[in-house]
Amino acid sequence: MTVAVATDLTQTPGGAGCFCITLQAPRANALEPGLLAALDAALDAAEAADVPFVLLAGGRNFSSGGDVARFLAAAERNEAEAYAAQVVPALQRIVARMLAMPAVVATALRGAATGGAAGLVFAADLAVAAPDAFVQPYYRSVGFAPDGGWTAVLPERIGAGPARDWLRDDTRHGAAGLQALGLVAAVDPAPEARALALMDGLNPGAALAAKALIWDAARRAQVSQRLAAETEAFLARIGTADTRAGMARFVDRSKVVQHV
Numbered sequence: 001m002t003v004a005v006a007t008d009l010t011q012t013p014g015g016a017g018c019f020c021i022t023l024q025a026p027r028a029n030a031l032e033p034g035l036l037a038a039l040d041a042a043l044d045a046a047e048a049a050d051v052p053f054v055l056l057a058g059g060r061n062f063s064s065g066g067d068v069a070r071f072l073a074a075a076e077r078n079e080a081e082a083y084a085a086q087v088v089p090a091l092q093r094i095v096a097r098m099l100a101m102p103a104v105v106a107t108a109l110r111g112a113a114t115g116g117a118a119g120l121v122f123a124a125d126l127a128v129a130a131p132d133a134f135v136q137p138y139y140r141s142v143g144f145a146p147d148g149g150w151t152a153v154l155p156e157r158i159g160a161g162p163a164r165d166w167l168r169d170d171t172r173h174g175a176a177g178l179q180a181l182g183l184v185a186a187v188d189p190a191p192e193a194r195a196l197a198l199m200d201g202l203n204p205g206a207a208l209a210a211k212a213l214i215w216d217a218a219r220r221a222q223v224s225q226r227l228a229a230e231t232e233a234f235l236a237r238i239g240t241a242d243t244r245a246g247m248a249r250f251v252d253r254s255k256v257v258q259h260v
Contacts, residue, residue: 004034004038005038006022008022012053013197021055022058032070033090034226040093046101051245053196054134055107058108080244084235095149102212104202106196107124109129111133113135114137115147116148117146119153121135121151123153129191135172147234149230154166158183
């Protein structure tokens with residue numbers, strides 16, 4: 001049985017403690033209940049380790065977001081809302097938790113971070129992307145309402161207008177585009193090592209003081225309200241006929257790509 005998340009207590013090049021979390025679940029780390037529960041438990045372990053840095057990484061593709069095929073299968077059983085209720089609130093809690101954690105949380109991004117998985121980039125204090133990395137919402141294509149902080153966290157990072165346009169146009173931003181938006185600090189073929197090096201250059205106390213001031217209780221409360229609104233909207237749309245049709249088209253296209 002594949003362990004969805006691996007953890008390791010390591011150090012930055014300068015010797016500071018860093019808790020590493022690596023997603024390694026099937027289907028390109030698709031966000032499903034087991035993976036999300038394992039990630040939440042890994043964050044528990046990171047907090048218990050009481051180190052200043054946490055590094056979140058994935059495999060060849062960081063995460064493909066929600067498993068559209070599983071959502072479609074649930075819809076065909078008339079259980080779409082019930083399945084979504086196992087996935088979306090868990091993701092939203094993790095995004096909110098990253099903002100509040102008393103550690104500098106870095107994300108090392110390779111390949112795809114699509115759909116709600118992009119929230120694990122948006123909520124990071126520091127992100128490094130490999131040259132092949134990209135982020136794309138895909139909500140327009142599938143018909144889902146945004147989740148993972150696309151409307152709750154991303155506007156805080158890049159502004160409401162650019163966030164709206166990104167969702168509207170379903171744009172794919174590669175590593176350079178993500179850096180231009182200020183969502184990643186560096187582009188490097190070895191994003192994990194670069195993230196550790198960048199964390200090594202920080203003063204942990206000063207970085208965490210700044211994090212606590214930026215993501216203070218008032219701002220986090222607003223984000224939490226918006227995350228709750230995302231969840232409500234997602235649950236409202238997941239069972240609609242047009243979303244079901246969009247999921248079917250998306251799954252069919254994915255099958256064609258896999259067989260080319």
